[in-house]
Amino acid sequence: MTDLAATDPLPKPKRDIAPILLPIALALLMIPLIGSTSSWLTLTAASLAMGMMIFIMASGLTLVFGLMDVLNFGHGAFIAVGAYVATLVLAPFAASIQADSLWMNLAVLAPAALLSMAVSGALGLVVERVLILPVYGQHLKQILMTTGGLIVAEQTLYALWGPQIIPMPLPASLRGSFILGEVAIAKYRVLAMLIGLAIFIAIQLVLNRSKLGLLIRAGVENREMVEALGYRIRRLFLGVFMTGSALAGLGGVMWALYREQVHASMSDELTVLIFVVVIIGGLGSIGGCFIGAILVAMVANYGGFLVPKLALVSNILLMVAILMWRPRGLYAVTSR
Amino acid sequence: MMILSGDPPRSRVLTLVLVLIILALAATPFLFPGAKALNVAAKICVFAALVASYDLLLGYTGSVSFAHTMFYGIGSYAIAIALYGMGPNWAAVATGIVVGLPLAALLALAIGLFSLRVAAIFFAMITLAVASAFQVLASQLSWLTGGEDGRSFQLPELLRPGTVLISKNLFGFEINGRILTFYLVFAVSALMILALLRVVNSPFGRVLQAIRENRFRAEALGFRTVFHLTYANCLAALVAAGAGILNALWLRYAGPDTSLSFSIMLDILLMVVIGGMGTIYGAIIGASIFILAQNYLQSLMGVASQAASEAGLPLLPGLLHPDRWLLWLGLLFIASVYFFPTGVVGRLRNPAGDKSGGGSH
Numbered sequence: 242m243t244d245l246a247a248t249d250p251l252p253k254p255k256r257d258i259a260p261i262l263l264p265i266a267l268a269l270l271m272i273p274l275i276g277s278t279s280s281w282l283t284l285t286a287a288s289l290a291m292g293m294m295i296f297i298m299a300s301g302l303t304l305v306f307g308l309m310d311v312l313n314f315g316h317g318a319f320i321a322v323g324a325y326v327a328t329l330v331l332a333p334f335a336a337s338i339q340a341d342s343l344w345m346n347l348a349v350l351a352p353a354a355l356l357s358m359a360v361s362g363a364l365g366l367v368v369e370r371v372l373i374l375p376v377y378g379q380h381l382k383q384i385l386m387t388t389g390g391l392i393v394a395e396q397t398l399y400a401l402w403g404p405q406i407i408p409m410p411l412p413a414s415l416r417g418s419f420i421l422g423e424v425a426i427a428k429y430r431v432l433a434m435l436i437g438l439a440i441f442i443a444i445q446l447v448l449n450r451s452k453l454g455l456l457i458r459a460g461v462e463n464r465e466m467v468e469a470l471g472y473r474i475r476r477l478f479l480g481v482f483m484t485g486s487a488l489a490g491l492g493g494v495m496w497a498l499y500r501e502q503v504h505a506s507m508s509d510e511l512t513v514l515i516f517v518v519v520i521i522g523g524l525g526s527i528g529g530c531f532i533g534a535i536l537v538a539m540v541a542n543y544g545g546f547l548v549p550k551l552a553l554v555s556n557i558l559l560m561v562a563i564l565m566w567r568p569r570g571l572y573a574v575t576s577r
Numbered sequence: 578m579m580i581l582s583g584d585p586p587r588s589r590v591l592t593l594v595l596v597l598i599i600l601a602l603a604a605t606p607f608l609f610p611g612a613k614a615l616n617v618a619a620k621i622c623v624f625a626a627l628v629a630s631y632d633l634l635l636g637y638t639g640s641v642s643f644a645h646t647m648f649y650g651i652g653s654y655a656i657a658i659a660l661y662g663m664g665p666n667w668a669a670v671a672t673g674i675v676v677g678l679p680l681a682a683l684l685a686l687a688i689g690l691f692s693l694r695v696a697a698i699f700f701a702m703i704t705l706a707v708a709s710a711f712q713v714l715a716s717q718l719s720w721l722t723g724g725e726d727g728r729s730f731q732l733p734e735l736l737r738p739g740t741v742l743i744s745k746n747l748f749g750f751e752i753n754g755r756i757l758t759f760y761l762v763f764a765v766s767a768l769m770i771l772a773l774l775r776v777v778n779s780p781f782g783r784v785l786q787a788i789r790e791n792r793f794r795a796e797a798l799g800f801r802t803v804f805h806l807t808y809a810n811c812l813a814a815l816v817a818a819g820a821g822i823l824n825a826l827w828l829r830y831a832g833p834d835t836s837l838s839f840s841i842m843l844d845i846l847l848m849v850v851i852g853g854m855g856t857i858y859g860a861i862i863g864a865s866i867f868i869l870a871q872n873y874l875q876s877l878m879g880v881a882s883q884a885a886s887e888a889g890l891p892l893l894p895g896l897l898h899p900d901r902w903l904l905w906l907g908l909l910f911i912a913s914v915y916f917f918p919t920g921v922v923g924r925l926r927n928p929a930g931d932k933s934g935g936g937s938h
Binding site: 312376380381382386388390393396397399403404509510512513516517519520524550553554556557560564568 | 903907
């Protein structure tokens with residue numbers, strides 16, 4: 242370590258680009274393995290779209306953990322709630338969903354997504370106050386409480402909507418694919434990619450360019466210090482928790498449209514997926530979460546194409562490989 | 578006291594309740610005739626052992642594992658596949674045990690070495706991911722496991738219901754192979770619970786508690802915490818696989834719903850928390866309460882739901898529907914984590930509600 246004079250600028254933090262290169266290298270490596278360029282392009286586009294959706298769902302979880310050391314095992318419930326609430330809007334307006342006009346479709350989809358986000362965000366408020374507030378700082382109880390919350394939420398959804406699978410057809414104008422030469426890319430995947438990218442950029446901008454983001458990042462680094470400076474970190478945290486829940490709700494709507502069906506068990510299935518993503522990314526890191534989501538989606542898509550049987554355990558293998566390389570995930574954020 | 582490893586229930590009411598439960602279980606074939614009562618009693622025995630082994634992890638080391646049903650399932654499937662493939666003989670039972678138990682222990686060792694080095698939260702997430710992958714694998718490898726249908730099999734001659742050991746006119750009760758199987762389940766479960774009691778009261782068990790209270794300090798005292806935690810994980814997996822073997826023997830079937838599903842994992846969590854974490858005895862109480870409620874409360878809820886829908890109340894029939902009973906147990910679970918972190922056993926041992934009870938952190 243060299244001494245610094247007071248006037249010297251702070252040394253630039255070292256940029257760690259190895260994790261960013263990882264998905265790119267993986268994608269390039271797959272070109273010869275898959276053989277045809279057009280299927281490679283289709284698969285890559287599919288992975289990016291799926292990765293963006295997973296990122297939207299997982300980002301809240303990782304931020305909440307980074308900021309307040311709270312791991313929400315019930316995060317999947319927000320996803321399912323978001324999807325179910327969207328059906329409230331989409332079912333009565335089925336006619337305008339099936340109309341072949343992009344604007345008419347979006348006029349129904351956008352309010353549905355916004356309502357889902359509002360409801361899951363509000364549910365986040367209740368969950369934080371009722372379930373998590375009493376057990377701050379106690380990991381074991383947090384896991385138990387939020388798991389209990391997940392059970393209750395899932396069962397309530399079953400009680401309200403019934404145990405059957407609800408179909409959720411894609412709007413007419415989002416069906417089909419863009420055909421570029423020999424490459425077919427599903428329209429909905431392009432939309433999912435755009436939304437995911439927009440949300441990633443928005444989160445990065447807020448975190449890195451605003452006072453709010455400064456406080457959040459400082460809170461992740463050292464909670465007590467931010468509190469000592471007089472900021473009400475609990476309120477900040479509540480805001481982050483609600484945002485994370487709302488994003489999970491949005492992710493739920495997008496995932497339900499992607500699968501074209503809604504069921505309460507989707508929360509279990511996706512909980513595992515987003516856990517793998519936040520572990521790979523490093524708990525608390527948004528960038529790591531983004532790369533992790535893309536990696537998980539790539540392994541699922543390429544793996545499903547090359548060795549379908551392997552796809553069942555591909556997530557676990559990926560997680561083991563990453564943790565062998567970096568035991569704390571791609572980007573280890575905190576000293577915890 | 579030797580048999581309880583010097584760790585008695587330490588409460589008069591608790592002792593009474595435990596003695597009553599054990600006597601009732603032991604006398605079920607004679608006191609409560611009918612297949613349902615015997616099924617419930619056998620399930621309580623199996624789950625008491627399974628939950629006790631989970632208590633070794635959750636209550637004594639403070640690590641939350643979501644992979645416990647995986648080990649339970651390994652035991653179930655090992656015996657089922659062996660008996661299915663080799664026919665109903667004792668060699669197949671032995672093969673199932675010899676393959677199933679070491680497999681469970683090895684997998685526990687791998688998971689433990691891989692994930693117990695880091696924080697408890699990592700362990701919880703990784704076990705969840707591994708368990709869900711295993712569940713998918715078991716349902717996809719249908720040539721081996723029978724897929725979603727599972728594997729039904731026949732038991733060796735001695736354990737079949739048709740085998741009459743002591744005919745009815747001797748004591749007024751017929752002792753057949755089914756009842757022998759029940760006592761096998763009862764005895765092995767009791768042995769496993771006593772063995773766990775021995776483990777937690779050994780010096781090794783004390784180290785586990787030290788790790789639970791403060792891992793850093795335990796490490797500073799010179800204990801290799803990863804070794805201890807992994808060892809505990811393997812022991813718990815062994816007992817869980819043992820419980821799985823018993824379950825499969827009793828049901829003469831192993832399938833994803835009875836041995837692997839995530840809802841069994843939630844059931845185990847509920848039982849251990851309701852009974853009392855870090856007590857072992859809590860497992861017996863928790864399993865008894867939960868399984869009795871599961872089998873008898875559900876029909877009560879059905880009646881209530883009927884009444885509510887006849888009275889024309891909105892929403893209530895759906896909420897009281899027998900299939901929604903997990904909703905109420907989930908609420909009970911949250912309330913008990915919040916208000917009674919020490920569970921029934923903790924309450925009975927310490928009626929004043931002192932917060933110093935074991936296993937709450």
